[in-house]
Amino acid sequence: MKSAIIVAVMAAVSALLRFLPFVVFRKRTPPYIAYLGRVLPPAIIGMLVVYCLKDVTVTAAPYGLPELIACLTVAAVQLWRRSSLWSILAGTAVYLVLVNAVF
Amino acid sequence: MTKQTIRAAFITSVPVLAGYIVLGIGFGILLRGAEYGVGWAAAMSALIYGGSMQYVGVGLLASGASIITTALTSFMVNARHLFYSISMIGVYKGAGRAKPYMIFALTDETYSLLCDGKVPEGADPTGYRFFVSLFNQCYWIIGGVLGNLLGAVLPSTAGVEFSMTALFVAAFTEQWRTTRDHLPALTGAGCTLLCLVLFGPENFLIPAMALITVVLTLLRGREEATA
Numbered sequence: 634m635k636s637a638i639i640v641a642v643m644a645a646v647s648a649l650l651r652f653l654p655f656v657v658f659r660k661r662t663p664p665y666i667a668y669l670g671r672v673l674p675p676a677i678i679g680m681l682v683v684y685c686l687k688d689v690t691v692t693a694a695p696y697g698l699p700e701l702i703a704c705l706t707v708a709a710v711q712l713w714r715r716s717s718l719w720s721i722l723a724g725t726a727v728y729l730v731l732v733n734a735v736f
Numbered sequence: 737m738t739k740q741t742i743r744a745a746f747i748t749s750v751p752v753l754a755g756y757i758v759l760g761i762g763f764g765i766l767l768r769g770a771e772y773g774v775g776w777a778a779a780m781s782a783l784i785y786g787g788s789m790q791y792v793g794v795g796l797l798a799s800g801a802s803i804i805t806t807a808l809t810s811f812m813v814n815a816r817h818l819f820y821s822i823s824m825i826g827v828y829k830g831a832g833r834a835k836p837y838m839i840f841a842l843t844d845e846t847y848s849l850l851c852d853g854k855v856p857e858g859a860d861p862t863g864y865r866f867f868v869s870l871f872n873q874c875y876w877i878i879g880g881v882l883g884n885l886l887g888a889v890l891p892s893t894a895g896v897e898f899s900m901t902a903l904f905v906a907a908f909t910e911q912w913r914t915t916r917d918h919l920p921a922l923t924g925a926g927c928t929l930l931c932l933v934l935f936g937p938e939n940f941l942i943p944a945m946a947l948i949t950v951v952l953t954l955l956r957g958r959e960e961a962t963a
Contacts, residue, residue: 636772636776639793639800639806640776640784640793641783642806642810643796643810644783647785647814648840650811650818650821652821652836652840653818653821655825665953666822667825669822669949670825670826672955673819673822673948674823674851674852674911675911675920675924676948676952677924678848678904678907678908678911679922679923679924679926680925680928681844681848682901682904682905682925683925683932685900685901700898700901703898703901704901704902708906708909711910717751717906718751720905720906721899721903724898725754725895725898725902728902729896729898
């Protein structure tokens with residue numbers, strides 16, 4: 634019973650955070666919020682990249698090199714093929730080889 | 737709903753497939769370790785649907801956390817979703833009956849696939865976004881159930897979770913390539929990096945979001961001055 638309540642609270646708070654902006658600004662979006670809506674996507678994607686790499690250690694071997702090389706691979710393939718399917722595939726493959734066979 | 741729309745949504749969702757199955761399996765195994773069965777895994781992935789939230793949630797369940805602790809932790813872990821929703825108000829305008837589900841299913845990964853507002857040629861925008869959201873959640877539930885059921889017998893998938901990082905790096909590169917103003921992207925990455933160094937990997941996300949909001953707000957003056 635207690636576990637069900639904990640799950641329900643997690644679900645409710647998660648949903649609340651997702652729905653709140655849509656409910657608050659459902660009639661009219663103030664210009665400031667519209668501005669944030671415009672500039673936030675690139676900023677959030679930048680934030681998520683850093684967030685994903687937060688546990689990488691750069692002060693001890695392998696100094697975050699597998700992550701760095703794999704991320705550069707993703708960026709390079711993305712610029713070349715312009716397809717996230719290919720860039721993600723290539724980056725993940727490079728990462729798997731690096732962590733399992735090289736470092 | 738045309739086949740073409742569903743096919744376009746599936747193709748877009750493929751990069752998330754491997755990552756969500758693998759991360760979902762990780763969650764399922766963790767939950768099994770805390771002695772919660774497959775019903776719990778499926779229910780949590782269906783009702784909460786948030787990667788980091790569910791990982792943290794296993795700890796809350798195992799320790800029998802209070803309602804207050806659970807609510808506060810959920811708020812801290814998922815506060816970034818306020819950001820996603822604010823920036824999707826415009827894109828999801830006019831989504832009709834599919835809109836509540838699309839808002840509910842707006843995870844980091846779904847957000848990064850849909851936030852540019854672009855839709856493949858020939859696909860219905862709302863149907864496309866709805867099915868990308870739905871496919872992604874299916875992968876996530878399947879992963880959680882698999883991990884919970886088969887945990888011990890699955891081969892090691894160490895490293896495959898990097899596909900999620902790769903997804904964000906690809907989205908970052910693509911928006912960099914297609915926009916001229918790189919200040920918002922640099923603001924997001926720079927502020928987060930700064931806060932990571934200052935506050936450490938456990939507590940940096942909330943200060944980072946606050947700092948990003950402040951800097952973007954200050955940059956607004958610049959935009960108006962040059963407009």
